[in-house]
Amino acid sequence: MSGPEDGADILYWPRWRPGGHRVGAHRGRDAGGLGTFRDQVAFLRLPDARRIDLRASLRDPFEGVVVRRFETRTPVETWALVDLSASMRFQGRADRLGLAQAFCAALARSATRIGDGFGLIGCDAALREAFTLPATRHRAAAQAAVARLGEATCDGRGAEGLLEAARRLAGRPKLVFLVSDFRWPQALIEAVFAALALHDVTPVLLADAAEDEGLPAWGLAELDDLEGAGRRLVFLRPSLRRRWIAREAERVEALRRICAPFARPPFRLADRFDAEALSRHLMTT
Amino acid sequence: MLALLSSLGAATPWLLWCLPVALLPLALSVARRNALPSIAAVPEDPLSAGLRIVLTAAGMLAVGGLILALAGPYRAGERVTRTGIGAQVSMLIDRSGSMNETFAGRQPSGAEESKAAASRRILRDFVGERVHDQFAVTAFSTAPMLVVPMTDRHAAVRAAISAIDRPGLDYTNVARGLGMALSQFGPGVPGVSRALLLVSDGAAVIDPRIQAQLRAEFARVRPNLYWLFLRTKGSPSISDKPAGEDTPQAAPERHLDLFFKSLGVPYRAFEAEGAEAVASAVRQIEALERDPIPYTEERPRRDLTGWAYGAAALGLLLLVLAKLAEADLGRRPVQAAPAAERAPEPARDAAPRTAAA
Numbered sequence: 052m053s054g055p056e057d058g059a060d061i062l063y064w065p066r067w068r069p070g071g072h073r074v075g076a077h078r079g080r081d082a083g084g085l086g087t088f089r090d091q092v093a094f095l096r097l098p099d100a101r102r103i104d105l106r107a108s109l110r111d112p113f114e115g116v117v118v119r120r121f122e123t124r125t126p127v128e129t130w131a132l133v134d135l136s137a138s139m140r141f142q143g144r145a146d147r148l149g150l151a152q153a154f155c156a157a158l159a160r161s162a163t164r165i166g167d168g169f170g171l172i173g174c175d176a177a178l179r180e181a182f183t184l185p186a187t188r189h190r191a192a193a194q195a196a197v198a199r200l201g202e203a204t205c206d207g208r209g210a211e212g213l214l215e216a217a218r219r220l221a222g223r224p225k226l227v228f229l230v231s232d233f234r235w236p237q238a239l240i241e242a243v244f245a246a247l248a249l250h251d252v253t254p255v256l257l258a259d260a261a262e263d264e265g266l267p268a269w270g271l272a273e274l275d276d277l278e279g280a281g282r283r284l285v286f287l288r289p290s291l292r293r294r295w296i297a298r299e300a301e302r303v304e305a306l307r308r309i310c311a312p313f314a315r316p317p318f319r320l321a322d323r324f325d326a327e328a329l330s331r332h333l334m335t336t
Numbered sequence: 337m338l339a340l341l342s343s344l345g346a347a348t349p350w351l352l353w354c355l356p357v358a359l360l361p362l363a364l365s366v367a368r369r370n371a372l373p374s375i376a377a378v379p380e381d382p383l384s385a386g387l388r389i390v391l392t393a394a395g396m397l398a399v400g401g402l403i404l405a406l407a408g409p410y411r412a413g414e415r416v417t418r419t420g421i422g423a424q425v426s427m428l429i430d431r432s433g434s435m436n437e438t439f440a441g442r443q444p445s446g447a448e449e450s451k452a453a454a455s456r457r458i459l460r461d462f463v464g465e466r467v468h469d470q471f472a473v474t475a476f477s478t479a480p481m482l483v484v485p486m487t488d489r490h491a492a493v494r495a496a497i498s499a500i501d502r503p504g505l506d507y508t509n510v511a512r513g514l515g516m517a518l519s520q521f522g523p524g525v526p527g528v529s530r531a532l533l534l535v536s537d538g539a540a541v542i543d544p545r546i547q548a549q550l551r552a553e554f555a556r557v558r559p560n561l562y563w564l565f566l567r568t569k570g571s572p573s574i575s576d577k578p579a580g581e582d583t584p585q586a587a588p589e590r591h592l593d594l595f596f597k598s599l600g601v602p603y604r605a606f607e608a609e610g611a612e613a614v615a616s617a618v619r620q621i622e623a624l625e626r627d628p629i630p631y632t633e634e635r636p637r638r639d640l641t642g643w644a645y646g647a648a649a650l651g652l653l654l655l656v657l658a659k660l661a662e663a664d665l666g667r668r669p670v671q672a673a674p675a676a677e678r679a680p681e682p683a684r685d686a687a688p689r690t691a692a693a
Binding site: 138139140141142143147232234261262265266267269270271272273274275276277278280281282283284285286287291294295298299302 | 365367368369370371372373374375376377378379381383384385387388391658661662663664665
């Protein structure tokens with residue numbers, strides 16, 4: 052498993068202050084012994100004689116004794132929720148499932164390297180236990196689960212299993228990446244985001260140039276829906292192509308609108324996985 | 337429509353069992369399939385929907401046309417009955433030896449023409465004047481000869497008439513000739529004008545027993561009877577009474593005429609002593625016989641294989657055009673997706689993750 056080690060790490064920054072007593076890499080909610088200086092409190096509030104701040108105590112006009120507090124460093128759990136419905140079989144410029152797998156591998160590597168847990172849940176219409184991994188800091192286990200993902204057969208229709216996955220994630224807030232092409236009914240998108248509202252959710256929108264910008268201007272094409280919604284013959288011409296691209300843009304915009312109250316804006320993962328682009332997205336939103 | 341269908345046939349009908357294969361284009365498409373995550377991404381487009389119907393129809397046409405063409409379709413020949421103006425004319429032509437002579441009673445020499453040749457010339461013009469006339473030709477000398485049965489093929493009738501100036505032979509036996517000429521009319525269609533045209537240059541005695549039979553026949557068929565009597569100069573006329581005893585043997589022409597008159601059918605006798613007289617007699621007959629007549633038209637079997645191949649070619653042409661217009665959606669199946677992720681990263685990010693915190 053030397054391959055995935057080569058890529059850049061995904062840098063992320065949880066939106067909340069995680070609690071808990073384990074030592075990790077992120078700024079925690081609680082004050083603890085070691086770490087970055089956070090604030091000073093009265094000795095009576097934190098009666099810890101080891102951390103009496105002498106300089107601050109002497110400076111206090113009311114002669115109170117002041118104790119330094121430090122931030123705890125706490126780990127978070129990162130979860131990748133991967134849509135394994137039939138539309139993930141799509142192969143345009145890139146293999147869609149391969150793209151999702153590349154993302155998961157990078158996330159697993161980045162998370163386990165800094166002591167965060169990595170969890171994986173694959174779903175189509177139901178939860179798929181074979182592609183599910185409880186959050187673990189064990190790097191080899193995480194990478195093995197991601198490797199299994201590449202062998203997944205995608206033939207389910209719909210992604211209702213994500214609702215079940217959201218129930219499984221109940222509890223403390225987690226960093227959740229929702230990896231899908233989001234070709235779902237609008238109601239399902241809303242329901243899934245509402246169910247995950249507790250967490251810090253980043254939708255990873257799998258796209259492909261062959262689906263919009265890469266369309267030829269002229270020609271006949273027989274299109275076959277991967278989820279079994281039928282076949283259609285399309286006579287491509289510039290006006291239809293424009294309408295098609297506008298429709299796709301509208302869909303992405305609708306997704307952005309729906310997830311705005313619940314999650315970060317969607318990250319468009321098209322053609323090639325670029326960890327630095329995702330890091331920029333995560334640090335700026 | 338049903339009549340049209342029933343007239344259709346195929347040379348090898350069992351091949352038509354393969355025709356359901358023509359429904360295949362409903363399930364399969366000629367174009368290469370491009371998988372798409374969601375068909376809902378494609379905007380509605382009536383033009384594309386129309387094209388799909390056209391191409392499916394073209395596929396069905398191509399397959400169906402080929403199978404049909406292999407089966408060898410044809411439209412069966414049939415007879416169509418129509419109504420025109422004309423008459424059924426049964427010609428009874430004397431082929432006795434005396435017809436070879438001229439109207440002057442000699443063997444023809446030089447520019448002279450025999451009675452047979454003159455009647456041939458004039459009767460030939462008579463045939464074909466009106467399209468829907470039907471003719472039968474019977475010749476007789478000692479025995480009657482059926483030359484052409486009742487038909488509207490005028491070419492055949494003219495050919496038969498052309499043959500009547502072959503040298504005749506033997507004697508004149510008009511009774512059996514009449515019997516056969518009458519039988520030419522066949523089962524009657526009501527309202528059809530029928531004419532029996534007897535062309536002879538002499539007569540013979542009719543046996544009284546046969547006379548009774550002929551009477552019965554005439555009463556049944558009821559044709560208009562025309563006797564074109566080619567009279568040799570100097571021979572007795574129809575109306576001439578013989579000088580001696582007035583017996584059929586002495587004046588057969590007169591007694592045949594009397595017999596005809598006694599039949600009770602419309603009867604006219606034309607006594608012609610030359611070619612012009614014959615022609616005028618024929619014209620009179622022509623003018624008299626003007627009635628609607630049903631006639632049958634023969635439509636031959638028609639091979640429809642060419643049409644089937646044509647339809648298949650049209651369908652195939654459309655399919656080929658569609659195939660040529662096919663677009664490649666720019667799919668290059670990327671086998672090694674992780675390689676794409678791996679390659680462009682130059683250096684490993686070795687910095688500790690404290691930056692994230």
